[in-house]
Amino acid sequence: MSDSKNSKVNRGPRSIGALIGSVIAPVCAKRGFATADLISAWADIVGPRYATTTLPEKLTWPRRDQANAPGGATLVIRVDSGMAIYLQHETGVLLDRINGFLGFGAVAQLKIVQGVVSRPAPRIVAPPPLTKVEEEEVASTVASVESDGLREALARLGRGVYGSARRP
Secondary structure, rough: OOOOOOOOOOOOOOOOHHHHHHHHHHHHHHOOOOOOOOOOHHHHHHHHHOOOEEEEEEOOOOOOOOOOOOOOOOEEEEOHHHHHHHHHHHHHHHHHHHHHOOOOOEEEEEEEEEOOOOOOOOOOOOOOOOHHHHHHHHHHHHHOOOOHHHHHHHHHHHHHHHHHHHHH
């Protein structure tokens, strides 16, 4: 006879957010972050000026046997080359914001590393397909253009205008 306590419990569908923690946790731990909270809230912490040009890379905690270790961790931040000097001048403000987010003085210093901050590729949305009547209207409008390249470019523009007019 099987014990109902040992049987597998069907919890139903689970959200991605509930499942992603077990995948992200080892990556965060390897970089010194206890959770991904600092990374996910980075744009809110640093503000719009540095949101797209900076990225927290890792959090290095001092070793216990170091007698002259600072009072907290060192946060390594990758910064686009042009913004590094500006970020360096605002290190104190940024440390206050980071520690305010964490709720205690966890980060004692910042280490700025210049490099390319990768950004997600812009999302291109194709216009919805045109109806047969709209397609014929575009074709008749550009039919008098002699240059093949220009006619095709104008037809693409016309399709885009019709498509964007119908977007919600």
